[in-house]
Amino acid sequence: MRNKLLVWIAFLIFMQIISFLYAETVDILGMQIPLIEGAKLVKDEQEGSLKAKMVNYTVEKPLNEVVGFYQSFLETNGFRIIGGLEEGGSFNASVKRNDIQFCIRIYAQDGLTRIQFIR
């Protein structure tokens, strides 16, 4: 009985870790921003400087597909956008909707597509 309980607890912890790494959304100032399927957390949320926090994900999908996903999300949800598509197909934008504002950068690196949220 005790062993079964331990196995069950271990399984639950394992599932928590997996769901954390493969979360479906990321919380930006109280808004749940969707993560494209397969996106994996790269680093824990960290401060890029004393004044900004950054969180990074990677995904094994083409750059243009990931960019298209987020462009569509931002436009559909009425975000104001400064910036956007850059040379080479990467995406770099400051976005705002009401009190939710952050920067999103999508670019290719080491054969993967990286998604970076800065707030």
Added chain:
Amino acid sequence: MLRKIFPAILILCLCGCATIYNPATGRKEFIFINESTEIAIGKNVATEITKKENVLEDEKLQERIEKIGKKITAVSDRSNIKYEFHVLDNKELNALSLPGGIIYIYKGMLDKLNNDELAFVIGHEVGHVAAKHAVKTIQANMAFQLVLSIAFAAMGKDTSTATNVARATNTAYNLIALGYSRKDEYLADNLAVKYMYKAHFKPQAAISALEKFKTEEGFRLKILDYFRTHPSLRDRIKLLQETIPQVISPKSDS
């Protein structure tokens, strides 16, 4: 001990996070905001300038700085953005550059300097823009959310946060007006000389411009004083005397 080295560790960790090479500084840098956002910030901070100073609408003066400015910016390390040049109705020897390429030259400069010397001043401010000194200063010293607020306020009315944005914009302006580090100022001087040479102005005029500033030094101690926020003129002249021969030597013609 760990707290002291942690920022350095973070900076090292960030080196792979889409840092971009800046030809003006010769380094890979991580600027959180894109160019369009930087330009929007500059436009909004410019509103603070117009509250504090009068922009002079003088065709001749405007033509003079634009003609020199166009030549300098065309050869700068950041020629892709649209620079704006304005004359401020103030007899002080001062100049100011904002994120995104808005540059103010005080009338005092135009009265006292010849075109080559003015090219140095303009080249110095363009150097600050190319090296992104203003945006890096703002980014390092202000809450990121406030920085974004300033940019979005330039896009349109956002009355719910108007007071906060106005305060944030004022803070950003003060950060820029207080000046940059000595290292940044020396870099801007070097870039100015480089741009002057490429644009066929006389790089030696950088020295004569600073000599003219020296005669004015000490008379004013206001917060926007060009001299107080900059390293000592003697040091700048000394460094330029070493830099100018390197810029105009045959090896630099590539």
